Amino acid sequence: MEPFRSLTGVAAALPMANLDTDQIMPKQYLRGVDRHTGLAEGFLHDLRFAAPGVPRTDFVLNRAPWTQAKILVTGPNYGCGSSREHAVWGMRQLGMGCVLGSSFGGIFADNCARNGVPAITLPLPEVERLMALAGDPLRCEMTVDLERQLIVTPGDGRTLHFAFDALKKDMLLKGLDAVGLTLQYAPEIRAFEQAHLRTQPWLA
Amino acid sequence: MTPRTLYRRIVDAHTVRALGDAGQVLLYVDRQVLNEYTSPQAFAALHAAGRTVWRPAATIAVVDHVNPTTPERNAKTMVIADAERSLQVRMLAENCARHGIALYDMLDARQGIEHIVASEQGLVLPGMVMAAGDSHTTTHGAMGALGFGIGSSEIEHLLATQTLVYTVQQSMNVDVRGRLGFGVTAKDLVLELIRRIGADGATGHVIEYTGEAIRALGVEGRLTLCNMSVEAAARGAIVAPDDTLFQYLHGRARVPQGVLWEQAVAGWRQLRSDEGAMFERSVSLDASAIAPMVTWGTSPDQGATIEAAVPDPAQEGDATKRRSALRALEYMGLQPGQELDGLPISHAFIGSCTNSRIDDLRDAARVLRGRRVANGVRALVVPGSTQVRAQAEAEGIAQVFREAGFEWRQAGCSMCVAMNDDHLGPGDRCASSTNRNFEGRQGPGARTHLMSPAMVAAAAVTGALTDVRRLLPSDIAIPAQAGIREP
Numbered sequence: 001m002e003p004f005r006s007l008t009g010v011a012a013a014l015p016m017a018n019l020d021t022d023q024i025m026p027k028q029y030l031r032g033v034d035r036h037t038g039l040a041e042g043f044l045h046d047l048r049f050a051a052p053g054v055p056r057t058d059f060v061l062n063r064a065p066w067t068q069a070k071i072l073v074t075g076p077n078y079g080c081g082s083s084r085e086h087a088v089w090g091m092r093q094l095g096m097g098c099v100l101g102s103s104f105g106g107i108f109a110d111n112c113a114r115n116g117v118p119a120i121t122l123p124l125p126e127v128e129r130l131m132a133l134a135g136d137p138l139r140c141e142m143t144v145d146l147e148r149q150l151i152v153t154p155g156d157g158r159t160l161h162f163a164f165d166a167l168k169k170d171m172l173l174k175g176l177d178a179v180g181l182t183l184q185y186a187p188e189i190r191a192f193e194q195a196h197l198r199t200q201p202w203l204a
Numbered sequence: 205m206t207p208r209t210l211y212r213r214i215v216d217a218h219t220v221r222a223l224g225d226a227g228q229v230l231l232y233v234d235r236q237v238l239n240e241y242t243s244p245q246a247f248a249a250l251h252a253a254g255r256t257v258w259r260p261a262a263t264i265a266v267v268d269h270v271n272p273t274t275p276e277r278n279a280k281t282m283v284i285a286d287a288e289r290s291l292q293v294r295m296l297a298e299n300c301a302r303h304g305i306a307l308y309d310m311l312d313a314r315q316g317i318e319h320i321v322a323s324e325q326g327l328v329l330p331g332m333v334m335a336a337g338d339s340h341t342t343t344h345g346a347m348g349a350l351g352f353g354i355g356s357s358e359i360e361h362l363l364a365t366q367t368l369v370y371t372v373q374q375s376m377n378v379d380v381r382g383r384l385g386f387g388v389t390a391k392d393l394v395l396e397l398i399r400r401i402g403a404d405g406a407t408g409h410v411i412e413y414t415g416e417a418i419r420a421l422g423v424e425g426r427l428t429l430c431n432m433s434v435e436a437a438a439r440g441a442i443v444a445p446d447d448t449l450f451q452y453l454h455g456r457a458r459v460p461q462g463v464l465w466e467q468a469v470a471g472w473r474q475l476r477s478d479e480g481a482m483f484e485r486s487v488s489l490d491a492s493a494i495a496p497m498v499t500w501g502t503s504p505d506q507g508a509t510i511e512a513a514v515p516d517p518a519q520e521g522d523a524t525k526r527r528s529a530l531r532a533l534e535y536m537g538l539q540p541g542q543e544l545d546g547l548p549i550s551h552a553f554i555g556s557c558t559n560s561r562i563d564d565l566r567d568a569a570r571v572l573r574g575r576r577v578a579n580g581v582r583a584l585v586v587p588g589s590t591q592v593r594a595q596a597e598a599e600g601i602a603q604v605f606r607e608a609g610f611e612w613r614q615a616g617c618s619m620c621v622a623m624n625d626d627h628l629g630p631g632d633r634c635a636s637s638t639n640r641n642f643e644g645r646q647g648p649g650a651r652t653h654l655m656s657p658a659m660v661a662a663a664a665v666t667g668a669l670t671d672v673r674r675l676l677p678s679d680i681a682i683p684a685q686a687g688i689r690e691p
Binding site: 018 | 218221223228230249256257259437464465525531623640
């Protein structure tokens with residue numbers, strides 16, 4: 001996993017509530033067996049395109065400066081629905097590396113953490129402030145500094161401290177391989193498993 | 205010791221070690237089910253790192269999302285023309301063979317939707333932790349277990365270590381007083397709960413369902429309830445085990461027999477929240493006040509009783525919800541104030557991991573007996589598993605569906621997620637026993653109204669959304685297992 005320390009760039013606002021992973025990555029893009037390629041086009045496909053290859057010119061990600069967006073400011077419960085990790089892979093492939101919102105689909109947020117993408121939960125008034133800034137082409141640039149847990153918005157001269165899970169932060173900052181870390185505990189897992197199955201043999 | 209909820213007791217019993225002090229644990233997982241579209245990337249990563257599968261016997265694999273559901277099932281019909289989808293199925297078979305994982309492929313008599321198959325086979329037992337690369341893994345809470353969905357990276361982690369790095373959630377109690385009324389099912393109950401608390405109402409929580417109405421539900425009704433709890437953002441949904449569940453489990457393929465069964469049941473009887481356990485949130489519902497539900501929008505919380513009219517977004521105080529409602533009505537082609545009862549449909553679909561078990565088919569068949577699907581409506585029934593299909597054929601239910609003019613198809617996810625050839629076209633309006641009414645879910649531009657299987661049957665025969673209670677024989681007065689019990 002690539003480390004994430006800090007990201008500066010254009011933020012785009014997606015204010016819709018409950019934007020589900022079926023919309024973030026529609027079914028026609030779920031045919032692959034590869035997580036690395038081919039999913040950028042599928043990201044928010046029906047919102048971005050009126051027909052295959054025909055962009056909706058009024059959609060935020062198709063308008064300057066948001067064609068360069070690196071950060072998404074999202075409405076409540078963004079990424080709800082299906083567990084498809086393709087929703088995160090596609091976003092990364094299109095060049096976006098951070099999402100900010102008042103709440104996220106739980107599996108989606110976990111998937112983000114496993115792909116070097118901080119999904120940062122903020123109080124609703126702060127999301128509304130960032131949403132307003134992201135909607136303004138002259139003030140939409142911001143910095144997300146994970147190490148110091150700060151969102152810096154030159155557009156209004158503010159700096160916001162955010163809460164973030166310590167374990168996920170460490171994984172993201174160092175770009176750690178979660179499987180490798182857990183396998184350090186392999187003897188402990190094996191011992192737990194043996195006791196678990198010995199005391200409750202019907203679980204085997 | 206501080207009294208604990210059943211959820212916390214299950215988590216504690218599966219904690220290998222605490223990880224840091226921010227509430228994460230290394231959680232041992234008893235069972236996993238793999239499917240063909242979220243597992244290939246996990247195996248690819250596993251192989252790239254030169255790792256192997258920790259405990260192959262803890263996992264089964266099922267082909268369910270992309271397989272055809274043609275009425276006939278044989279080596280000729282179970283062929284996937286699409287090269288990419290075909291590759292997904294082939295890779296699942298190769299990965300399972302390589303690691304010694306049991307696979308129920310397209311021609312296996314046990315094949316079906318992963319969550320239907322798991323409970324049918326007795327794969328998930330009370331007190332277990334179950335994870336799978338599908339959000340509807342919450343289903344298995346009906347077994348008195350903790351089930352939750354994970355992404356492909358977590359599947360890889362689970363395959364390699366039999367554990368997950370798990371964030372302990374908060375506990376939420378949903379207590380349902382009284383009994384469900386005539387013609388009202390577990391589906392109506394869960395749609396009412398989601399309407400009440402919202403599509404993000406249980407974010408960060410695992411629900412424990414309690415109360416008289418829950419105890420009165422059969423296991424299949426509880427499976428429906430726990431399945432759709434994820435549509436309120438719950439990270440799990442549990443019903444404490446009881447005799448109803450033990451009866452359901454006894455004798456199933458993967459359930460212990462003999463002395464081991466007796467030991468297991470004695471252990472399972474202890475699985476409940478401790479007296480005085482604190483829930484971070486509590487919600488209470490009166491089952492007797494719930495009527496048959498339908499959704500009018502594009503989020504599962506945009507629902508109403510069949511007696512209601514389409515709400516007016518202008519009356520919605522919250523700006524975000526107002527915008528969502530306006531967009532939903534435009535997509536759904538509906539006007540504020542329009543009656544839901546009588547809204548014409550073009551399609552009726554009974555299927556999905558939410559509502560395609562035998563009780564669901566029995567409920568629908570009761571409405572269909574002696575009736576015909578309305579002109580201009582295409583009606584499909586896709587049993588949740590090959591075993592459910594066989595049982596329905598043995599009971600004569602299949603014949604009821606066929607005579608009514610339903611297509612009687614093979615098992616799979618089918619038109620719930622539309623990843624195979626079963627999908628709707630733009631503007632099609634479908635009465636559907638599924639779980640998600642998202643834009644485009646059943647096909648680009650398709651309009652989905654979620655409801656119970658009996659309500660789908662009522663819509664199919666009248667050609668419009670209909671209160672099923674008008675079509676049920678008046679001597680059926682007792683609410684049921686999944687739904688409507690014979691007197």
